[in-house]
Amino acid sequence: MVGAACAYYAARAGLSVTVVDRAGAAGGTTGAGEGNILVSDKPPGPELTLALRSAGLWRELGDTLDGSRFELEPKGGLMVARSDAEHAALGSLAARQRAAGVDVVDVPADALTTVEPHLARDLPGGARYPQDMQVQPMLAAAHLLRAARARVLTRTTVTALRRDRTGAVRTVVTDRGTISTPAVVNAAGVWAGEVAALAGTRLPILPRRGFVLVTEARPPLIRHKVYAAGYVDNVGRDDADLGTSPVVEGTRAGTILIGSSRERVGFDPTFSLPALRRLAAEAVRLFPVLAPVQVIRAYRGFRPYSPDHLPTIGPDPRVPGLHHACGHEGAGIGLAPATGEAVAALLTGTRPPIDLRPFAPERHDVHL
Known part of the structure; x- marks a missing residue:
């Protein structure tokens, strides 16, 4: 690209x-x-x-x-906190981003399911980012x-x-x-x-391996790109060990994409079942409605990591x-x-x- x-x-x-x-x-x-x-x-x-x-x-x-023609969708992003500590960190990040020109809308806990109806009901809050997009x-x-x-x-x-x-x-x-x-x-x-x-x-x-799960096609369930606030820290990690943080979004075809994982293992193309299981479990934690949905395939790629x-x-x-x-x-x-x-x-x-x-x-x- x-x-x-x-x-x-x-x-x-x-x-x-x-x-x-x-x-x-x-x-x-x-x-x-x-x-x-x-x-x-x-x-x-x-x-x-x-x-x-x-x-x-x-x-x-x-x-x-x-x-x-290339499925550019201005769907916006929704970052959600899974704990009070994540919620506090998200609030601090959003405030600094807002000062830097990012459009951020705070979403309290009782409004999360208005933005994403199928989210888990026990999340302490989130932030919506209208500028986020997705493309094929x-x-x-x-x-x-x-x-x-x-x-x-x-x-x-x-x-x-x-x-x-x-x-x-x-x-x-x-x-x-x-x-x-x-x-x-x-x-x-x-x-x-x-x-x-x-x-x-x-x-x-250096290569940094990651996996994505793809589910069977379903009626529209997820409106935004939804991910946990811990994703920001996962992106910024320096160690080589496996790190995961859930990212869940729908596609025009009705399938749901589930990520994301990061690990530095060279160009090892092996599919890691522990990584795939962790991604699935974290996605269900955010969206319990996904528990019975079938995964039809998984794919992996290597990100160009810079220290x-x-x-x-x-x-x-x-x-x-x-x-x-x-x-x-x-x-x-x-x-x-x-x-x-x-x-x-x-x-x-x-x-x-x-x-x-x-x-x-x-x-x-x-x-x-």
């Missing part, structure tokens, strides 16, 4: 764009995502600034490209690429990045030939570290001609448009609309 957004905004800025993908479009992390476009899960700071900009751009894309990520990536009118090379693997005499990257070598270019954008997600290494530099991007929990966006001063747009972890779908817009500005020599210094590649300071 991030690569597709970079292609779209670069092409819109008048550049000629070639997209190289070793699989098919959305064949990696994007195809394994839920399609979250969230401002609610981000404390005040540079990532929230990026998310607010991106939410506005998603709305523009919905108007420009007909968002119904594979469709959205495909439509962005189509609108970009870019040259798209699928089933094509990048094998080397060649530099000229000045040290700048000027040639992309693939298993199907070479491409001459004045600039390369590394939007390889979980594999961005491998691409950086081809240019002789390093990014500390400081911020994406890497911008030119690499260690390798002229190389730009990075990666490391968004589980927020890549939501943050893609603002990332693509910023990269396109850099490529055309204009000033990006947001401050990219917190996302600068050199902050990692790990030049080979």
Whole structure:
């Protein structure tokens, strides 16, 4: 998704764009995502600034490209507390987010079932986030690429990045030939570290495995993207062990998506039954009505985890001609448009609309 957004905004800025993908479009992390476009899960700071900009751009894309074609839904999010301690933490977070420009509506305990009729009756309260949205990520990536009118090379693997005499990257070598270019954008997600290494530099991007359960289709049960307040802390965890926090939402097809889990186990594709059981149990804790509903499948993906929990966006001063747009972890779908817009500005020599210094590649300071 991030690569597709970079292609779209670069092409819109008048550049000629070639997209190289070793699989098919959305064949990696994007195809394994839920399609979250969230401002609610981000404390005040540079990532929230990026998310607010991106939410506005998603709305523009919905108007420009007909968002119904990629299931862009401004359904809003509902964060709920499962304990008094979570409720207090949620209240503090919401107050700080509100001061930073986020639209937040406090929902007391006795009003929760007005917002979501099937929620458990013993929850102490929550907060509703009207700016949160959902999209079908594979469709959205495909439509962005189509609108970009870019040259798209699928089933094509990048094998080397060649530099000229000045040290700048000027040639992309693939298993199907070479491409001459004045600039390369590394939007390889979980594999961005491998691409950086081809240019002789390093990014500390690691895979963080997660699972999603998909239920049988049901009549509409859930109106918003609903998740526990502990989700924010789970996203910000640094340890490698399994962590879960329930995220429950419906789709247009009537199925219900249940997440989310996080663990760093490399690229181990094994399905973890303990993780799946925990996700199901936590979803039923929020929505008891789901107890008899059948799960029809589960899928897993790998998020591009960055140790400081911020994406890497911008030119690499260690390798002229190389730009990075990666490391968004589980927020890549939501943050893609603002990332693509910023990269396109850099490529055309204009000033990006947001401050990219917190996302600068050199902050990692790990030049080979």
